[in-house]
Amino acid sequence: MKILEKANKRVPFLGNEAIVRGALEAGVQFVSTYPGTPASEIGDTFFKLQRSKNKIKNLYFEYSTNEKVAMEAGIGASFSGLKAMVVMKDFGLNVCADALLPFCYTGTKGPTVIIVADDPSCHSSAQSEQNTRAFAQLAHIPILEPSDPQECKDYVKAAFKLSAKFKMPILLRTTTRVNHQTSFVDLGKIPAIKADGKFVKDVHRFNTMPPRVFSMHSEMLDRIKEIKKEAEKSELNLTSGKQVSSKIGIITSGVSYLYVKEALADLGMNLPLLKLGFFHPLPEKKIKNFIKPLKKVLIVEELEPFLEREVAILAKDANPRLQIMGKEIIPEIGELKPRIVLSAIAKLANKKIKALPSVDLEKVAVKRTPQLCPGCPYWLVFGGVKKATEGKNVVYGGDIGCYMLAGVPPHNIQDYLFCMGGSMGIAHGIKKATNNKQKLISFVGDSSFFHVGIPALINAVHNQSNPLIILLDNSTTAMTGHQPHPGIKIDSMPIIKPEDVVKACQVKHLKIIDPVNQGEFIKAVKDFLEKDTVSVIIARRPCLFANRVN
Amino acid sequence: MKNKKDFNIVIVGTGGQGSITLLQILARAASIDGNDVRTSELHGLSQRGGSVEVQMRFGKKIFSPMVAEGGADLILGLEAQECLKSLFYANSETVYLINKFFIPIFGKELLKEQAVLKELKKVTKNVFIVPASDICEEELGKKVVAGMYLLSLACVRGLIPIKPESVLQAIKDLVPEKYLDLNKKTFELALSKKNEEI
Numbered sequence A: 001m002k003i004l005e006k007a008n009k010r011v012p013f014l015g016n017e018a019i020v021r022g023a024l025e026a027g028v029q030f031v032s033t034y035p036g037t038p039a040s041e042i043g044d045t046f047f048k049l050q051r052s053k054n055k056i057k058n059l060y061f062e063y064s065t066n067e068k069v070a071m072e073a074g075i076g077a078s079f080s081g082l083k084a085m086v087v088m089k090d091f092g093l094n095v096c097a098d099a100l101l102p103f104c105y106t107g108t109k110g111p112t113v114i115i116v117a118d119d120p121s122c123h124s125s126a127q128s129e130q131n132t133r134a135f136a137q138l139a140h141i142p143i144l145e146p147s148d149p150q151e152c153k154d155y156v157k158a159a160f161k162l163s164a165k166f167k168m169p170i171l172l173r174t175t176t177r178v179n180h181q182t183s184f185v186d187l188g189k190i191p192a193i194k195a196d197g198k199f200v201k202d203v204h205r206f207n208t209m210p211p212r213v214f215s216m217h218s219e220m221l222d223r224i225k226e227i228k229k230e231a232e233k234s235e236l237n238l239t240s241g242k243q244v245s246s247k248i249g250i251i252t253s254g255v256s257y258l259y260v261k262e263a264l265a266d267l268g269m270n271l272p273l274l275k276l277g278f279f280h281p282l283p284e285k286k287i288k289n290f291i292k293p294l295k296k297v298l299i300v301e302e303l304e305p306f307l308e309r310e311v312a313i314l315a316k317d318a319n320p321r322l323q324i325m326g327k328e329i330i331p332e333i334g335e336l337k338p339r340i341v342l343s344a345i346a347k348l349a350n351k352k353i354k355a356l357p358s359v360d361l362e363k364v365a366v367k368r369t370p371q372l373c374p375g376c377p378y379w380l381v382f383g384g385v386k387k388a389t390e391g392k393n394v395v396y397g398g399d400i401g402c403y404m405l406a407g408v409p410p411h412n413i414q415d416y417l418f419c420m421g422g423s424m425g426i427a428h429g430i431k432k433a434t435n436n437k438q439k440l441i442s443f444v445g446d447s448s449f450f451h452v453g454i455p456a457l458i459n460a461v462h463n464q465s466n467p468l469i470i471l472l473d474n475s476t477t478a479m480t481g482h483q484p485h486p487g488i489k490i491d492s493m494p495i496i497k498p499e500d501v502v503k504a505c506q507v508k509h510l511k512i513i514d515p516v517n518q519g520e521f522i523k524a525v526k527d528f529l530e531k532d533t534v535s536v537i538i539a540r541r542p543c544l545f546a547n548r549v550n
Numbered sequence B: 001m002k003n004k005k006d007f008n009i010v011i012v013g014t015g016g017q018g019s020i021t022l023l024q025i026l027a028r029a030a031s032i033d034g035n036d037v038r039t040s041e042l043h044g045l046s047q048r049g050g051s052v053e054v055q056m057r058f059g060k061k062i063f064s065p066m067v068a069e070g071g072a073d074l075i076l077g078l079e080a081q082e083c084l085k086s087l088f089y090a091n092s093e094t095v096y097l098i099n100k101f102f103i104p105i106f107g108k109e110l111l112k113e114q115a116v117l118k119e120l121k122k123v124t125k126n127v128f129i130v131p132a133s134d135i136c137e138e139e140l141g142k143k144v145v146a147g148m149y150l151l152s153l154a155c156v157r158g159l160i161p162i163k164p165e166s167v168l169q170a171i172k173d174l175v176p177e178k179y180l181d182l183n184k185k186t187f188e189l190a191l192s193k194k195n196e197e198i
């Protein structure tokens, strides 16, 4: 197995594989995740490994039902003394923020690392172009930012060490071009691990009940101060280059660092460069020392100007006349690209670069939106819904998964799209706001239903609205690579059937239909649209690739 | 082959055409030859059926995993219309090696081969189009290896500075047993057409 290649070898790894390898080399004992691209392959690699004959003894892995319970499972493991890792995409951190904040107050017992993958340019996301750095302010959580696979591996190990030393969970923030970058990685040894978790009661430590929470708040800030000292001397924050007469320099981090290095090589320059492996806490002294001799500094970062603002604050004291260049020449929307960074540095250094052939891509390029696979059962669901609602004024609520392709031609039945489980919650609001008069169909996938859909269903039933919910049960988490969920048979694990949940939520109108039976399906949609309480159709037909798990 | 410090490849196509596998084989082959290599891929089913673009850079020392705008040495087009978007990476020296293969786009009129080539040739003269899918269907009974055929052709014709033996080795290293024979045959087919005009 590639992930278990021998120590001392140098092999090409994907960033996500390198994260797994780093965790294994650090001796991780407990891993929980909910899938989400660009982080999906991290969980999938653990899953495959632990179901193979090479499985790591005593390592526990689970696909949790959502990120919040994944985080809580990780917290429980940490409190029981294990080395824990929790993995998710950016939006997952919003779901588990409620557990994350107190975790930073209590701190860890077993070292804990949280992997969060952002997706600037939304290559595999809808919803928002989230910048997880903002959680440094909200949760005080230390954040490290690797730029390539080697650093993914090294930083995961460094994060476990930091967590062990300072008793704080450490967040590793990646972006798509880090997770899905391949390059050479030097491999180290994977130690044997024990299954020696034990929860030793310690109310003072684990119980946030006020007034204890205030002293915890202050202890957390003290821990951050200590970590800041560590950041000041850490080699994850790296200075390179030589002072030049024009007194210019660059500060950057994450994948942007690679674009900066490439651009400097192209321009034949060796400018002073500060590469920050820590985003939080920032090594303020190091930054001040770096900017002190400069006249102009360029901050190269993706999305919001978080670094730029921090540098501006530090410059007030260290170098008030420093000219700071950043978002005025580097876009805040979308991921960075090598040419953008090259142009910015050329501007900083007053150098000319070769112009490029100007092609109006908007004009010549074809646009190809993703499509449902040929043979996907959703063709039947969307086709049936369109027939059943022809000529009627129906609002269609979309949700996150392959079924958000309801929003593209030829279907075009998606009037809003938000977050996982959001379709039902918003449906209820619309229903209430319109006195249950406007007809509405809310789509939700099976994995999304288990994820955070269930409370929205309970809310709609209890507070008496009447959307028609179509639960698209394709027996898998298709969009992110066919991971299992609680409704799927896997080994000897108990199955929770969506219909049992729906019934338990007191839904009076429920039908389970294979959408191949179009007549029955269309009739059910028409009937249920007329009901005055919540109705649910479970459209059940497996995804063509659903059985990849077993 | 020009004597540059690095070589930049972009592969474009549509989801399900196997571009990531091709990229991994290329990366392996380039590393067998002793190069530093970086790739940038896009995973996730969100790509299914949609446009896909993956990239690889190799040479003595590589930093950026992404090919720069106007920085491609070679662009492999697994689907012809998709090549238009990749003009972002093209310059007047860029070589295009394109599969004469068109996958319709829902609700749009199919672009004609000539229309695609005309746009590409506004930027570079080095545009080659090969009926790779048809050749593979005819000779091997399988269209799916068209990408492997194009990649192999690019290597045996010296369009990529990687030794053909290394590509063959990478195929052996990475392709699952089940498909290995087919892929080796595809490579040999390309080798046999080394000197044919395209």
Ligand SMILES: Cc1ncc(C[n+]2csc(CCOP(=O)(O)OP(=O)(O)O)c2C)c(N)n1
Residues within 6 Å of the ligand: A034, A035, A036, A037, A067, A089, A091, A092, A095, A400, A401, A402, A403, A420, A444, A445, A446, A447, A448, A449, A472, A474, A476, A477, A478, A479, A480
């Ligand atoms: C909070 C959060 N976690 C994870 C994701 C990533 N994600 C996007 S779609 C999806 C799968 C949805 O599965 P399901 O509802 O079963 O729909 P399917 O893709 O099978 O149609 C996931 C996990 C996300 N968008 N938001």
